[in-house]
Amino acid sequence: MKQLVLNRRQFLKATAVTGIATALGGSFKTGFTQGEAVNSAPAAETKIIKTNCRACIANCGVLAHVKNGRVVKLEGNPEYPMSKGALCAKGLAGIQALYHPNRNKYPMIRVGNRGENKWKRISWDEALDTIAKKLMETREKYGAETVFCSTGGGGNPEFWSIPRFCNAFGTPNWFEPGCAQCYLPRTLTFALMYGGPDTSIADSNCLEIYDPDDTPMKTLVMWGTDPSYSCPAGGGGAVAELRARGVRTVVIDPRLTPDAAKADVWLPIRPGTDVALMLAWTRYIIDKKLYDQDFVLKWTNLPYLVDVKTQMLLRASENAEGTPDTFMVWDTKTNSAQPLAYPWNDNLTPALEGTFMINGVECKTGFQLLKERSEPYTLEKAAEICWLDANKIEEAIKLYALNSPGGISLGVATDQNPNSVQAAMGAGTLNVLMGNVEKPGVLMNRFKTSGIAPIFTYIVPPALKLLSEEQLKKRLGGIEYKGLLQWWAAQPSAVLDAILTGKPYKPRVWLDRSGNKFGVLANSSAWVPALEQLDFIVHMYMYPTSFSTYADILLPTTEWLETNMPVESMNKVFARQAVTHLWETMDETLIWSKLAKRCADLGHENCQKAFDLDFMGKDLPYWNSMEELLDIFTKSAVKMNWKEFAQKAPIEYLPMKEYKEYYVYKKIDPQTGLPAGFNTPSKKLEVYMENMIILGRTGKPFSTYPLPPASKDYNPLPYFLEPHESPLEGSELAKEFPLVMTNGRVPVYHHGTLRNVPWLREIYPVPEIWINPKTAAKYDISQGDWVYVESKRGKIQAKAWLTEGQHPGVVYMERFWNPETMDTETRGWREMNVNILSKNDAPFNDVVGTYTLRGYLVKISKADGPPKGVWLKPQEFKKWLPEPSDPTKEVEV
């Protein structure tokens, strides 16, 4: 221990002022890496600690082998019901991430000019005080809303920590590069249509697929999702197992993914045209009467009558909260409009289709409107729009529609263009039409839960009530895109615009916790002028990234092997537990709490309230330690405190059979004596999404206060929107930029992460751009050539991979940045970053404000060689080999 202290002091002396890479890199080698200790220690015992991975948004079970306090090996935990003992490349590389020589080890403050990359180590106290002071000053001078926060989508220990802090501090502005571009379109739509989870495999839903011994599933449609790459260990493995057992699959994906290659039908769709295809499926299914008539009639709102003019459903009566309203249907027996009280009336024979005049008002059933909406999308029309073969489309639809039970899993692809919410509506509709809801073998199910991680799998309550009506209304993009309310977030483009124009006000301070924002935000170059105008930037992360080079303070956060969090997987609960703790890193769940405390101490009343047990109630007062927070959830779910739980986990909280509860909607509610129905106001599946209209006009059901309406009503049914940058005939832009760019996961990286991990860079050192050989020939590009890729917004490089697995009009690439060039002019993000090309301006999705990450136009040309300074050879990554070090005590501040 003595030596540790000494070395720490020595370090301080040696690196008082220095660049990030050097400060955080090699100079520690002698100090803390007591490599000798391991060898000289008497035959150390290896302990195996059960924990969970968080190198992506899944939570696969891990067995961490720990010897003398150091993690020496990771492997899968067979008890984990989703990954069943597997770990993917990212998870296994956890050691190299944990002991990376360039970990952010201490809080650092910038000295010298921004971008000069000179830093000084400071204490946690000083760091937190400095930030809190700056926050309070800014609030005083310009208003709390001029402080904004951001986070990353995945790999995040506590997603809701960020909105919670914002609510406490009084700013409505936080955002995430995913959100409207990832998942929100689906969570929002499924919440409003179904009141249950969406069908994203990568987000650990579709839980039916993990029990292959006991599922009658016949078909699985993977629509814009590639489990093999986006969740290899869990979903990827599960789908492989189902295929092996004869489940037929359809894959809708522009690139030939592993799942596409193994599918019974692969539809290589033109990026961004999914809704047209969904409407064609809908039309075909309606036209050929392939849908589950009984289910649609009884359990959806499609037979309900809609006033064509107002687009609202006809109500016989509006009933009290909790009791569904009574809607009108057209009774074919009496040829009249009749009220249909929940759940059903056997005396009525409601029409599913039809247009009716009721008291001089033109009304149609929801089903009729859906039918009309899908009418133009014949197989041929869809084939033309989507660059597909009509026969193949028909084959796919038949495979799905004639082989129930099954389901459509919708991935993130459709979330990443302005047609996002509509695609989620389309996929939800297709699942519902086939009656693929809450029964064995389908994807839409509400299985039981332990409640151990209740808020979208996280535990920190966002405490919406802390944000005042006045401040909520100031949310950037918040009024127009009210779908964002489900996540309580702002729109990134609106924040950027506000900084650049000062309208409606100028944001000034940015607190970010995530990786490299340049790697994941659309048109990332557009952020540079904004960053230059900001007063103060804080970056919390495990390593310095390009974003850090623009920051003023860096806070060292914990890697997943250093964090504690309850994890639920099917019928078991697990503990992600800290296997070690290094340097002065801190779990950010605590950082935000400590920051709130500092603000409270500086007189921030709302922050003071956030610590008040009585006031906070269910939203919980802020915590001083992780354990304090964790105990609450373990005690309520499994009647143990965290410590005990962590020792005993995993715990099976229900037998599998009981956990997998089907037909939840049919369960009789003892209070009403009626079936429980779905978690929607009507308790039916609201395929006709009247609630979208209500959301756009008022913010209900998510807003804590009534909000002014958006400029336009949201559409209650899915509609197709041709990509703004269209490659079709007549597009001016396509003359210069003829190719459609899209993205999709590679299995060895998670977003912007792990580009500094030798094992992974060795496998995938540089981003590939996939090009059809015909297209490549046009530009004289051969296999393995370096190419330039250019959009209206910028120019980057990539390495050509010529493949017949791709339409000649489409190119594919995945995100990349280069930690090795962080200290150069490019700051590591300008060489091969596909988000220099992507599109962050209007048109946005009308409900949630989605911009365009996939499906915009680019051109390609041959380049002479790789960008300067990037590492290509395995040996070059040696500089990043792990430098294991001993555990340190948690920092007390």
Next chain:
Amino acid sequence: MTQRTMVVDLDRCIGCKSCEVACKQENGVILGCTWNKVLTVGPTGMFPKVEMYFLPTMCQECKDAPCVKACPTGASYKNEDGVVLIDKEKCIGCRYCMMACPYGVRTFNEETKVVEKCTLCTQLQAIGEQPACVKNCPAKCRFVGDIDDPNSDVSQVIQKAGSENVHVLPDVGNHPSARYILHSKTATWKE
């Protein structure tokens, strides 16, 4: 005779490359060296009628191992389980075994100056565990066992697959014992 070897079900393999990292971690394989690599075969054909599969490659545990024959020092040898191993103390780093291997699955370690290859994780099998790549494989497509024993795991999966779906790498007299399972429904096997 005992012949332990690996069988990989390519119908299942999803090309995730977890096995590559698992191998590196378990065996301390250095940067630039490879014992196990997943290749993409294809896509072949013309868009959109294409086929593709993944081919995890590692030592094929040849029955008549040319690498062993070529080795001048006896560093390369076949153990009693039929596993071809390298005694790193004896290896002179002449790399003739690398030339003799028909598949290029041996690798020269520039740091220790000896040749290395997949060991079927004998160290793990010795304590009753599965090799790292087998254990961590998400698609559960790798199997290890004695292919000469009809009751072993590997013999069973091969039997179940049906002989027309069981493939072997080109044999030039070395008699590789590893097997690959690939149904024509997934893709046609490319020699």
Next chain:
Amino acid sequence: MNIQWPLVFFTLFIGLGCGTFAGSVILTEWYGKAKQIRTISSLIAIVSIGVGGVSSTLHLGHPERMFGALGHPTSGIFMESALSFLLGLAIIIYLLALRRNAAAATCKAIGTVGAVLAVGLTFVNGDAYVMASIPAWNTWILPAFYLTSAAVMGCFSIGVLLAHTVNYNTTMTAETAATTEPIAASGMIKQATLIALAVQAVVLVAYLLHIASAPYPDVTRSVTRVLAGNLAPLFWGGVVLLGLLVPTALMTKFYTKNNEGFPVKLGLAAVLAAGVAFRALMFLLGSSIKQFF
């Protein structure tokens, strides 16, 4: 495969040494001509074999463990080392015999043993690469080529020695020259060289045919790559031009007057270069049936 330079020079110098020694024994001991070159050619041969041997150890990661090979007499490396050792020994004994003016029959016997070992070593040198795993190598034509290559190099090296040890008298007429003993030796060498070159040309064609028809065809070892692809310069320039055409042309001129053997020296340089070129070509064609990593 990458060019293994230590092995290229190993087999090149072994070939040069063996060719020189065997050629010299045949010329001097069997035909009784140009006896003055016996010592110098033997010295050159042993040095050349030594250099080759040293070069081969550069290829080893652990030369210090080399003795481990003693226990495995069937491996190529063992055969090569053993034969090199025996050949070296034979040459030393031969040199000692020469030095002590041993009986002609003794010298001839020892020389012949050495020559046989030299031929064997050259063959084994090439044969070490004959392996089923590498289709372009998997033929007896390859060691045959090593033999012809050694023969050609040997002829030129002896040619150089002759040029240096024979005094071409300017007054000598063409007819007298033909009957003069040293000149007769040169004539023989010339003939031998031309024959060796011719055989080498045939073997080369045979080798191309082998490559073209070898199983497991692959671009890396295709005839087109050799004749018209990225190996064409090496093949046409190195193997054909420097290895066949230039030496043929130069050999026809080698005993013209007043040139101090310059054409043979040039020829030797050309065939050495061609030897390197062929060996490089061999490695570049040496892809295994599958090269997974």
